[in-house]
Amino acid sequence: MKKNTYIPTAAGLYLNYLVHGMGVLLMTLNMSHLEQQWQTNAAGVSVVISSLGFGRLVVLFISGMLSDKFGRKPFIYLGMLCYLGFFFGILSSQSITTAFAFGFLAGMANSFLDSGTYPALMESFPNSASTANILIKAFVSGGQFLLPFIISAIVLADLWFGWSFIVAAAIMLLNAIYLLKRPFPDHRALAKPVISTSEQTGTSPQPQQNNSNLLDIACFTLYGYISMATFYLVSQWLAQYGQFVAGMSYASAIKLLSIYTVGSLTCVFVTAALVKKAVSSVNLLMLYTFISLLALITVCLHPTPPVVIGFAFVIGFSAAGGVMQLGLTIMAMSFPHAKGKATGIFYSAGSLATFTIPLITAKLSQTSIASIMWFDVGIAAAGFALALFIGYRQLAARSAALQINRVQV
Structure with a gap:
């Protein structure tokens, strides 16, 4: 090889x-x-x-x-x-x-x-x-x-x-x-994205049909915002939630962020192993978003120290461990003639979340810190629905392309 x-x-x-x-x-x-x-x-x-x-x-x-x-x-x-x-x-x-x-x-x-x-x-x-x-x-x-x-x-x-x-x-x-002297691939050498058994993003073998699809662009852009908002909110308020809602001591509450980080790092290596075993990136996107939603609902319904500790790891794993990178990769491989533009759009939406979410949570904190986490439940629910729609669109595009290939053969 x-x-x-x-x-x-x-x-x-x-x-x-x-x-x-x-x-x-x-x-x-x-x-x-x-x-x-x-x-x-x-x-x-x-x-x-x-x-x-x-x-x-x-x-x-x-x-x-x-x-x-x-x-x-x-x-x-x-x-x-x-x-x-x-x-x-x-x-x-x-x-x-x-x-x-x-x-x-x-x-x-x-x-x-x-x-x-x-x-x-x-x-x-x-x-x-x-x-x-x-x-x-x-x-x-x-x-x-x-x-x-x-x-x-x-x-x-x-x-x-x-x-x-x-x-x-x-x-x-x-x-x-x-x-300086390391080679870089020619960005102009645009070919059909390769869908192999080791990395199936669910994208169409004929991506040029998607290049003008505003609906797909809107979906990925919104997902960029939601995926960033989901874990950014947790990272900013996890310690306070543990201390003031779950009743943990300050020393224990701040350690939640370390557990959260361990969860995110664990996901990086688990995801890398899964995609090598032919697990679709689109399927992982839907799975991780669903896990985030379940974890948030659980911690809101049962805000006890053991649950919050487990939540810190799970939400770090599912929301902060690379789900944004999965979303970006699927988007960019769907629009191979504009990978840089796709990156700019997707992460601009994420950056917008880092500005708007603190403004919203600052208002919610005047009511209660618990309400902030319930707000994140709503965000995660929207994210899961959007991930399902993205998965449906990717599957439909792939099926259509395969049908066209059969007709041409």
């Missing part, structure tokens, strides 16, 4: 997301130092942290379309360059205004990486596109897991806090050099 020449390239692409995992937590874990540097308080630092989401939303759709036109590698390097600007810019900033600008740059970096990396991986591994994309989640989680240890080592050595930023920047810079 011929070895895939893009495996070394993929290694570098994944390493970028290890650094990205660090990047999204660097300001949070160094908050006290940044408060002093910028002469502000925690609220001021939080404003700067919010700039990452703003920057991501503003440019993601445009960068996705441009990626389809100019190729994947330029945008991956543009993302790496923006991240380097963020790492050094935050350290040199003396006010939250300047820091906000560099935080916005980090959001742009994330968008550029996404618009280049996801399509590049799908084009590098057409027979295992879902697996390739889901592994990104593992490297993001890996970066978030490693960073606290790096910062702890810096603290123990009584070193300047900025070394944590420099370590991340150094890894990114070395990776940029590593990727």
